[in-house]
Amino acid sequence: GRMTYTSGPTETIDKPWQSSDTTPQLYYHPVTVFDAFLSYKLREDTILNASVHNITDRYYLDPLAQSYMPAPGRTFRAGLTVKF
Secondary structure, eight states, X not given: OEEXXXXXXXXXXXXXXXXXXXXXXXXXXXXXXXXXXXXXXXXXXXEEEEEEXXXXXXXXXXXXXXXXXXXXXXEEEEEEEEOX
């Protein structure tokens, strides 16, 4: 598993040079995100991989993002690898 914590901005963004029409500085809130991973060997030549990202389904902006597009919500992934 993994836990990722990102604090909010450590600087204020109140200077004239910190805002422009093309790349405004966005304020993002502190967030803690939890992920889980699993890898299971089914046979000698077959491996099952699964993961869940953002388990708690937090709505947040990625740090230093330049748009209001939020990070993905809870995401499930699964894969099967077979060697032959």
